[in-house]
Amino acid sequence: MEREVMEFDVVIVGAGPAGLSAAIRLKQLAAENDHEVSVCVIEKGSEVGAHILAGACFEPRALNELIPDWKEKGAPLNQPADEDRFLLLTESNHIRLPTPPQMNNHGNYVISLGNLARWLAEQAEALEVEVYPGFAAAEVLYDEQGRVKGVATGDLGIGRDGEQKSGYTPGVELHAKYTLFAEGARGSLTRMLTDKFGLRDNCDPQTYGIGIKELWEIDPAKHKPGLVIHTIGWPLDTKTYSGSFLYHMENNQVAVGLVIGLDYQNPHISPFDEFQRLKQHPALRDYFEGAKRIAYGARALTEGGFQSVPQLAFPGGVLIGCTAGFMNVPKVKGSHTAMKTGMLAAEAAFEALKDGRANDVLDAYPALYEQSWVHQELKKVRNIRPSFNRGLLAGLAYSALDTYLFRGNAPWTFHHHEDHKSLKPASACKKIVYPKPDGKISFDKLSSVFLSNTNHEEDQPIHLRLKDPSVPVTVNLPTYDAPEQRYCPAGVYEIVQEDAGPRLQINAQNCVHCKTCDIKDPTQNIVWTVPEGAGGPNYPNM
Template sequence: MEREVMEFDVVIVGAGPAGLSAAIRLKQLAAEHDHEVSVCVIEKGSEVGAHILAGACFEPRALDELIPDWKEKGAPLKQQAVEDRFLMLTEHNHIRLPTPPTMNNHGNYVISLANFVRWLGEQAEAHEVEVYPGFAAAEVLYDETGAVKGVATGDLGIGRDGEQKSGYTPGVELHAKYTLFAEGARGSLTRMLTDTFDLRRDCEPQTYGIGIKELWEIDPAKHKAGLIIHTIGWPLDTKTYGGSFLYHMEDNQVAVGFVIGLDYENPHLSPFDEFQRFKHHPAVKDFFEGGKRIAYGARALTEGGLQSVPTLAFPGGALIGCTAGFMNVPKIKGSHTAMKTGMMAAEAAFEAIRAERGRDTLDAYPAAYRESWVHEELRRVRNIRPSFHKGLLAGLAYSAFDTYLLRGNAPWTFGHHEDHKSLKPASKSRKITYPKPDGKISFDKLSSVFMSNTNHEEDQPIHLRLKDPSIPVSYNLPNFDAPEQRYCPAGVYEIVQEDKGPRLQINAQNCVHCKTCDIKDPSQNIVWTVPEGAGGPNYPNM
């Protein structure tokens, strides 16, 4: 069966803040200049917003530029930030620290990013953007010159054995003059493009964190709408970068999460269990007592900042949003920068289409980025995250020096290292014994995955692929005690003992699409690929 082919001026992969902002901006420009542009957005989640997970304390700067009348249009930004607290935790106590300027949330909003993205999707459709959820882009397509000419969605109806089932349907080819990739952190097609066009030739390695989040409904007497709490310190040791957030939303809801840098050294560490342990700290436990957990999820996030941004444009396409790594780590925000980069890429693509330039390289996009507030914002904080490579106290001291005295204008720029190279041998690392979850404040992985509404068609090829199936047992297990069992927040990887010896079992149906395995596997043997469209988590309001 041949693939169906659909033609557009611009195809956008990913219906997140960057992708939808790009789509809306393209249609705005088309209307302003009376020049029709066809735009298609495809999204692997079952609906727009299904795979969106963030804190989120939202800075509306880019939204003000894109849709100035967003309040009148009913954007779901309801709860303004009211109070910031910044705590350093010890095991049994805490110290309140001055809130760093980058973490001042005056003028920001505590939101569900998933619901905001759903609203953005409605705005895009109102501009006659074609939005197709449930379609997973699985392949990059190239023309005869080597330029990107679009993407193909994955085939449907392939069994676990690789054979076609009765309901087999081939993927669809979406051709475009320009294709914008907005896949989020560690995009699978972005990895392919990076290799094809050597996009990381002039930048530092990207470094990542894993963010694990729960949504709680708490006792109204304990709820403080607009309160924002960030913590550092316990339960992490001083060598491990990370911290927590508690955002008090509307309707007695609290978003609580924990972020751990994926350059951590101890293979015995479990980010999921560190998060569960954190919730029992005296400084935060009281918020959850008597409350109810109503949602769970996890996602990798980029932490490399300015020096890790790759080459953004290539023949026929560009990278936008978090797939390129525009997160401002000290702010703990990336949605506003993602939206702005999508808008800048849209402006470059529109002008190229008007000029009928074909599938050339959108050089105007990286040029606009270098002159934008996004670049300036990232430039000023570029040394904060890497300063923590020397430990918590050194990082805090340097960050204060850089922020208050140098004001981000240091004549040097620190580098990064690849996260998968940071693990130390298990035999030389401290073992960690985690307390058993109590089922009230702390929980196990499987009950948590259940709350993420994750679902995959079980009879399909495993989308978590091993380059060499022997490595998990021959290398990871003896050297690092199979860390994939612990760094995965969804119980996907499991060492099973059998008569003939141990083997790695992959419970792919549990996967919440966080991409941590693709990042942290010490031998880079695990390759995350897209499953059938509409598979994965279904986050209601994360």
Template sequence: MEFDVVIVGGGPSGLSAAIRLKQLAQADGADVSVCVIEKGSEIGAHILSGAVIEPRALNELIPDWKEKGAPLNTPATDDNFLFLTKTKAFKLPTPPQMHGAGNYIVSLGNVTRWLGQQAEELGVEIYPGFAGAEVLYDDTGAVRGVATGDMGLTRDGEQGPMYQPGMELLAKQTIFAEGCRGSLAKQLTDKYGLRDGVDPQTYGIGIKELWEVEPSKHQPGKVVHTIGWPVKTDTYGGSFLYHLENNQVAVGFVIGLDYANPHLSPFDEFQRFKTHPEIRKTFEGGRRIAYGARALNEGGFQSIPKLTFPGGVTIGCSAGFLNVPKIKGTHTAMKSGMVAAEAIFEALKADAAAGKEVTAYTDMMKKSWVWPELHEVRNIRPSFHKGLLFGLGYSALSTYVFKGKEPWTFRNHDDHTCLRPASEMPKIEYPKPDGVVSFDKLSSVFLSSTNHEEDQPCHLTLKNKDVPVGVNLKVFDGPEQRFCPAGVYEYVDDAATNGKRLQINAQNCVHCKTCDIKDPTQNINWVVPQGGEGPNYPNM
């Protein structure tokens, strides 16, 4: 199938690009064919975020979004920023970047579903359940489109009785909007050297639950962020509680993946966090209704890669536009998609898009409001590499004194290099889940509605099958057992060797990509499973 533009990923950035392309085409009386493929079973199925959304980009893209019924129903009205000790909570001044005035507490999955409807009404062809599995190139080495994955392969890669070959989707320009740590974006980075001369991307893992709480404990519009306990001061981490409509509260915990202790378990830190007296009181008597996890970009301005290459561009979290101090990235992701659409449309009009590098996209991004917004806060997240107290102190200086204009830029480093040998780090004892506010991994994964056909090639691939036991288990005490929030990896007894072997329960995978990022030997390579599989988040 041939299109003018193919977009890989049906999240906020990809759909914003599709909508903007169609808007420009309509205004110009042109005919531009746009296709969006999405690996989730439906638009929004794999979307997970806090989320408090800043509507700046949405205001520009669809000014009458309120009249069109966009699901932004709960204005953020009450900001709270707490420092936790084991038993106490101390209220701190809310940093200005985190003020919620003018923002909305939303289910980003539902916002994305609504954006999908707007795109389809404009004539965008959307194909959920189709994963972009391969980048296609022309004879000159330019991107020519993508191929979706084969369906119905057996575990050993043979064609099963329900086999269906993938589809080649060809385009003059291909937009990669896969979200954080996209599998195709990784390949493009290596092929075109997109990270040459820029810092490595750094990441956090965000783990989230959606609760229905007692009406007396529900305060629509209330926003709570915390730092401190349960993580130690050498670990970057914090939480959020967002009160939506219908007695629902979204709660989550984010831990920077530059942590050093291989005994640390982000999932268990999150469960322990909810037992804090100040937090527990919100959830006792309530009901947990959804669970999920997702990696997020934390590198900021100095980690933005080269955005263009022959035949395509990267946008959104594939490029890393999250504003970490603001704890928001939807508005910047959407804006990047809109700017890419504008640059590509001009290239299509000039008949100069097929296989060409649309460098105007980068120039236009640098002139947009995204660039100064990220530049101003570029040093805040990296300052926490030196610990919580230094990070808080420097962040205050950068915000109130330097105002983001300091002449230096702190550097980022690869997260997987930060892990220390298990013998050098203290073990961490986590309390057993109480079944009231804290839970185990498997019951949590059940609430994500994750499903994978078991008889298919494992999408969690190993470059070297001997490394898990020979290095990860021997040196780091098998950290994949702990940094995975879904119970995918476990070391089990192996009768053949009278030792241990790594068992991969790929059917549990919630597509968070943490293993691809934090594996200390970079031996795990996450690739897409069959289209339509993975989590099916309802209101996340």
């Protein structure tokens, strides 16, 4: 069976804030200039927003530019951020610190980013953007000159054995003059493009964190709408970059989460279990007493910032949003910068299409980025995240110096390293004994994955692929005590003892698409690929 081919002016991979902002901006420009542009957005989640997970304390700067009348149009920004607290946690106590200026949330909103994405999709469709959820882009397509000409979605109805089942349907080819990749952190197609075009040849490696989040419905007497709490310190050691958040949303709900830098050194660390410990801290525990946990999820996020932004444009396409890495780590925000870069790429693409220059590389996009407030914002905070590589206290001290004395204009730039190279041998690190979950405030992985509504067709090829199937047992287990069992927040990887010896079992049906394994595996032996479209988590209100 041959693939169906669909033709568009612009195809956008990923219906997150960046991709949808790009689509909306393209259609706005088309209307303003009376020049028709066909735009298609494909999304691997079962619906728009199904795979979106963020804090989120949202800065509306880009939204104000994109849709100035968003309030009248019913954007789901209902809870203003009213109060900031910044805490340094010790094991049994806390110290309230002055809130850094970057973390001042006056004018921001505590929101569900997934719900904002759903609303943005409605705005895009009203402008005649074609939005197709449930279609996972599995392959980049190239023309005879090596230029990107679009993407293909994955085949449906392939069995675990690789053979076609009775319901087999081939993927669809989506051809475009320009393809915008908005896959989020560690995009699988972005990784292929990076290798083909050398997009990281002239920048720092990207560095990542894993963010684990839960949504709770708490006692109305304890709920303080608009309260924004950030913490640093415990439960992680002072060598490990981490921070937590607790945001009071509307409807007596709070979002609680922990972010841990994936450059951590101790292979015994379990980010999931550290998060469960966090909730037991005296400064936070009271919020969860008698409350109900209603959602769980995890996602990797980019932390490299300014010095890790790759080459953004290449023949036939561009990278936008978090797949390129525009997160402002000190702000704990990346949605506003993702949206703006999508808008900038749309402006560059529209001008090329309008002027009949559809074969040109969109060099105007990186030029627009360098002139934008995104570039200025990221440059000013470029040294803060890497300053914590020397430890918590050194990072706090330098960050204060950089913020208040140099005001982001220090005449030097610190650099990043690849996260997978940071693990030390298990024998050189302290083992960690985590407390058993109490089932009230702390929980196990399987009950948590259940709350993520994760589902995959079981009879399909495993989308978590090993370059060398022997490495988990011959390298990872003896050297690092099989860290994949702990860095995965969904219980996907499990060492099983058999008569023939230990074996790595991959429970791919549990995968919440966080991409941590693809990032943290010490030998880079695990490759995350897309499963069948619509597979994965289905996050409500996250």
